[in-house]
Amino acid sequence: SKDTNTVELKLAHFWPSTHPAEKELVEPWAAAIKEATEGRVTVTSYPSQTLCQADGIYEGVINGITDIGVSCFSYTRGRFPVLEVFELPGIRYANSKVASKVAWEGIKELNPKEVQDTKLMMVLTTGPGDLYTKVPVRQLSDLKGLEIRATGLSAKTLDVLGATPVAMAQSEAYEALSKGVVKGNLGPVEVLQGWRQAEVTNYLTQTPFLYNTLFFVTMNLDKWNAISPEDQKAIEKVNEEFFEKVAMGLWDKQNEAALKWAVQEKGMEVINLSEEEQDRWINLVKPIQDEFVTKMKQQGFQGEEILATAKRLSEKYNAEYQ
Amino acid sequence: MDISIKWVKEISKGLDKLAGLCFFAVMLLVVSNILLRALFSRPILGTYELVGLLSAIGISLALAHCAFQGGHIAVDIVVNRLSTKWQAVINAVTGFIALCFWLPATWYLFKYAHLMMVKGLVSSTAQIPVYPVIYLTALGLAAFCLVLFVKFTVAVRNALADISLAPYVWQPELSDPVLSDPVKKAS
Amino acid sequence: MSPFTVGLIGIVVFIVLLIFRMPIAFAMALVGFAGFGYLTSTSAAFNMVVQEIYNTFSSYSLSVIAMFVWMGFLAYYSGIGSRLYIFAYKLIGHLPGGLAIATQAACGIFGAVCGSNTATAATMAAIALPEMQKYKYDTSLATASIAAGGVLGVLIPPSVIFIVYGMATEQSIGKLFMAGILPGIILMLLFMGAIYILTSWNQTLGPPGPKASWSERLQALRGGVIEALAVFIISVGGLIIGIFTPTEAGAVGAAGVLFVALLGKHMNWEKITKSLLDTTRTTAMIMLLIAGAMIFGRFMAVSRMPFELASWTGSLALPPVAIMGMILLIYLILGCFIDALALILLTIPIFFPIVLNLGYDPIWFGVIIVLVVAMGVITPPVGMNVYIIKGIVPDIPLEVIFKGIGPFLLAVILCIVLLILFPSIATFLPNLL
Ligand code: NA
Numbered sequence: 001s002k003d004t005n006t007v008e009l010k011l012a013h014f015w016p017s018t019h020p021a022e023k024e025l026v027e028p029w030a031a032a033i034k035e036a037t038e039g040r041v042t043v044t045s046y047p048s049q050t051l052c053q054a055d056g057i058y059e060g061v062i063n064g065i066t067d068i069g070v071s072c073f074s075y076t077r078g079r080f081p082v083l084e085v086f087e088l089p090g091i092r093y094a095n096s097k098v099a100s101k102v103a104w105e106g107i108k109e110l111n112p113k114e115v116q117d118t119k120l121m122m123v124l125t126t127g128p129g130d131l132y133t134k135v136p137v138r139q140l141s142d143l144k145g146l147e148i149r150a151t152g153l154s155a156k157t158l159d160v161l162g163a164t165p166v167a168m169a170q171s172e173a174y175e176a177l178s179k180g181v182v183k184g185n186l187g188p189v190e191v192l193q194g195w196r197q198a199e200v201t202n203y204l205t206q207t208p209f210l211y212n213t214l215f216f217v218t219m220n221l222d223k224w225n226a227i228s229p230e231d232q233k234a235i236e237k238v239n240e241e242f243f244e245k246v247a248m249g250l251w252d253k254q255n256e257a258a259l260k261w262a263v264q265e266k267g268m269e270v271i272n273l274s275e276e277e278q279d280r281w282i283n284l285v286k287p288i289q290d291e292f293v294t295k296m297k298q299q300g301f302q303g304e305e306i307l308a309t310a311k312r313l314s315e316k317y318n319a320e321y322q
Numbered sequence: 323m324d325i326s327i328k329w330v331k332e333i334s335k336g337l338d339k340l341a342g343l344c345f346f347a348v349m350l351l352v353v354s355n356i357l358l359r360a361l362f363s364r365p366i367l368g369t370y371e372l373v374g375l376l377s378a379i380g381i382s383l384a385l386a387h388c389a390f391q392g393g394h395i396a397v398d399i400v401v402n403r404l405s406t407k408w409q410a411v412i413n414a415v416t417g418f419i420a421l422c423f424w425l426p427a428t429w430y431l432f433k434y435a436h437l438m439m440v441k442g443l444v445s446s447t448a449q450i451p452v453y454p455v456i457y458l459t460a461l462g463l464a465a466f467c468l469v470l471f472v473k474f475t476v477a478v479r480n481a482l483a484d485i486s487l488a489p490y491v492w493q494p495e496l497s498d499p500v501l502s503d504p505v506k507k508a509s
Numbered sequence: 510m511s512p513f514t515v516g517l518i519g520i521v522v523f524i525v526l527l528i529f530r531m532p533i534a535f536a537m538a539l540v541g542f543a544g545f546g547y548l549t550s551t552s553a554a555f556n557m558v559v560q561e562i563y564n565t566f567s568s569y570s571l572s573v574i575a576m577f578v579w580m581g582f583l584a585y586y587s588g589i590g591s592r593l594y595i596f597a598y599k600l601i602g603h604l605p606g607g608l609a610i611a612t613q614a615a616c617g618i619f620g621a622v623c624g625s626n627t628a629t630a631a632t633m634a635a636i637a638l639p640e641m642q643k644y645k646y647d648t649s650l651a652t653a654s655i656a657a658g659g660v661l662g663v664l665i666p667p668s669v670i671f672i673v674y675g676m677a678t679e680q681s682i683g684k685l686f687m688a689g690i691l692p693g694i695i696l697m698l699l700f701m702g703a704i705y706i707l708t709s710w711n712q713t714l715g716p717p718g719p720k721a722s723w724s725e726r727l728q729a730l731r732g733g734v735i736e737a738l739a740v741f742i743i744s745v746g747g748l749i750i751g752i753f754t755p756t757e758a759g760a761v762g763a764a765g766v767l768f769v770a771l772l773g774k775h776m777n778w779e780k781i782t783k784s785l786l787d788t789t790r791t792t793a794m795i796m797l798l799i800a801g802a803m804i805f806g807r808f809m810a811v812s813r814m815p816f817e818l819a820s821w822t823g824s825l826a827l828p829p830v831a832i833m834g835m836i837l838l839i840y841l842i843l844g845c846f847i848d849a850l851a852l853i854l855l856t857i858p859i860f861f862p863i864v865l866n867l868g869y870d871p872i873w874f875g876v877i878i879v880l881v882v883a884m885g886v887i888t889p890p891v892g893m894n895v896y897i898i899k900g901i902v903p904d905i906p907l908e909v910i911f912k913g914i915g916p917f918l919l920a921v922i923l924c925i926v927l928l929i930l931f932p933s934i935a936t937f938l939p940n941l942l
């Protein structure tokens with residue numbers, strides 16, 4: 001088909017232009033879409049929040065500030081109640097592949113209404129986060145009263161574990177860690193290298209059940225509908241391909257590189273918690289899952305089923321992508 | 323006319339005082355959070371978000387009175403050389419353009435507040451609903467528009483009237499004249 | 510019309526609106542809205558405006574500005590600032606421009622607490638301006654020197670700009686902070702030198718006072734310095750031993766001044782109210798300016814003007830120093846219109862790889878970028894630091910402040926030249942790490 005129906009799309013995200021999210025996902029994905037649609041659909045990326053603030057991106061996609069947006073669901077809490085299940089503590093994810101696959105398959109199964117106002121193209125995750133600290137955390141008692149940088153749900157998680165959560169932007173964390181305002185941070189290992197936090201922390205406690213962040217790649221519905229059905233099909237194919245080949249494992253690659261750098265170049269010590277110790281931690285964060293279920297029920301959702309779906313999928317894909 | 327100006331002034335002054343309270347509260351909140359965290363390991367969860375919400379209220383409620391006092395700075399080197407009458411004409415025109423922008427912007431902010439209420443946006447840790455804060459921000463902007471409107475009417479009147487109406491020419495009035503003339507205060 | 514042309518027209522309209530005395534924040538927001546709306550859609554533009562306003566107003570990291578502004582006004586109303594300047598006057602007031610020189614030192618010290626140029630300029634203006642005027646210092650010199658001195662807030666660590674740069678380029682923020690220390694001190698000395706030369710050449714700019722005896726100086730020391738020192742120990746001490754973050758330091762500073770002033774019985778309810786109402790006025794002005802600059806920056810982004818200019822520079826076949834010169838020139842020009850932080854975010858993605866290819870050190874370039882920001886915040890027509898000062902002392906015309914900027918701009922350029930000639934000024938300390 002040779003129609004004149006060309007669509008130029010703006011894509012907004014918050015990572016710096018050197019970040020793998022831009023270099024390995026957004027740019028190649030945009031190129032693949034251009035190729036698949038024979039140049040009828042082009043995507044121009046605006047990294048570093050140059051087009052839209054990180055927490056305004058989803059709304060920005062809806063009201064046309066940008067055509068495509070990539071950001072975190074959790075930046076606008078309450079807006080995506082069902083999807084919070086994929087970030088709940090106490091569910092174990094072996095890596096970002098697992099966590100991303102669980103979320104994407106889970107969304108397809110649950111088909112939550114909250115993301116129907118845009119054309120969701122894919123989701124991806126940071127995968128599990130670890131604790132990196134200035135003093136060793138080998139057991140729960142080491143965490144007692146320890147100031148850890150955390151925002152949102154993670155602050156709650158650290159609170160029930162007995163730590164003292166201190167909220168601040170990731171950009172402030174380096175300075176706070178170096179001065180000792182906080183003694184640690186909870187997040188994907190990537191942060192150690194990307195934000196250079198390995199320079200100001202010494203220990204890394206592996207906690208693959210405490211943390212996960214879910215990112216979306218989504219498009220304005222009107223813009224999507226302006227694309228011809230054949231091109232839509234071609235784009236969907238590119239999306240599935242990029243989800244499997246790039247997005248799912250994007251953070252694993254960064255996390256592995258960052259871990260290697262932190263251990264070999266910066267001399268960080270990696271601490272593994274014993275099975276019993278891990279169970280103790282998981283038990284403590286259970287009430288947060290219960291709270292999620294109760295809140296879901298209050299809002300008229302099938303809280304237990306949603307939680308069960310996430311757990312079932314995590315077991316399935318933990319086995320598959322170990 | 324002058325009574326309505328007085329009313330707008332009182333309203334903006336009242337909102338400004340509330341804004342002052344907000345900043346006072348921000349200081350108290352941050353300092354108590356630091357003390358509780360350092361002394362008892364018991365920080366106030368959600369301080370981070372509350373500071374942002376209180377700041378948003380404080381800033382937007384202060385906008386109107388700031389505008390009333392002529393606090394939003396402008397380049398006056400060119401216009402100041404014109405006659406009072408021409409200044410009034412220019413003020414009326416720019417005032418009108420500004421209103422054409424700020425009024426719909428305020429309306430969109432109310433719409434945004436409503437949307438966030440429907441979508442259930444809450445702050446990230448303490449999970450406080452955010453929409454009342456956005457409504458208050460919109461309210462601050464509405465008062466700000468009211469001040470702009472009053473200034474616009476004064477400018478129109480000055481533009482249409484004779485120069486002999488000089489007392490009606492808008493006089494920016496500062497909360498503390500000392501700041502504008504520190505020398506006087508010091509001596 | 511190409512987006513680039515729309516961008517150019519936008520800048521022209523913006524300048525016209527400024528000439529017709531439209532408040533700067535309004536003009537930025539209005540042109541940003543119209544341009545964005547033209548290139549996307551009206552409703553998208555309104556939504557963008559609303560988002561930027563709410564996000565700016567509710568930003569945690571920007572909340573520190575209100576707190577530092579309040580701290581400045583509290584110091585003013587309690588007389589702590591005044592007593593501190595009496596001491597400074599007794600100490601070096603007999604030198605031409607002595608107080609302005611002392612103010613630069615105060616900016617440098619304050620810069621070690623505060624990571625923002627806007628907050629540094631606002632606080633120092635509230636404290637120092639009335640004092641310098643009291644001693645008959647020239648208004649242009651006094652205001653311009655504080656506008657310039659505010660830059661020390663981002664050159665001397667902690668620094669928001671270094672954090673943003675480090676984040677955008679994946680450089681060590683610790684190294685960047687170290688790299689800023691020496692250039693920060695050099696720039697402070699250059700500013701002092703500029704003041705000294707100006708006031709020696711024309712003594713009416715900063716009239717020297719009588720030389721005080723050591724006993725007079727000691728007496729003045731008891732008057733104000735001890736209070737100021739107490740506040741300084743509370744805020745810097747807490748920051749250094751790690752009790753609170755630089756963003757929290759604003760609130761601690763305000764609380765500290767309030768506490769010390771109440772203790773010294775210099776404060777009453779009326780003065781506290783006055784200081785708060787001045788804070789609401791100044792903060793509303795600053796935050797609407799920042800929101801306006803954000804909105805204007807969104808328009809500049811969709812016009813793709815900064816991106817195209819930057820990639821054009823990179824494609825030039827010139828020796829490295831000439832390209833670096835071009836980059837700095839583009840920053841000087843764009844910095845006249847676009848707010849510093851937005852400018853960095855818009856251009857770094859393109860300039861950074863070019864600069865690395867030319868063989869320049871990334872940490873060194875970080876310091877250059879901060880100095881470039883230093884130029885941007887003091888050059889007309891969009892000079893955030895100058896606007897802040899104007900907001901604190903509304904009766905001084907904007908052009909009077911801009912008139913005094915020249916020598917300080919030269920000092921910044923001289924500092925950049927020094928860094929190009931002797932890069933180790935920036936790289937020496939971080940390489941010790
Ligand atoms: Na600083």
Ligand code: NA
Pocket residue numbers: 844845846847884885886887888889890891892893
């Ligand atoms: Na400028």
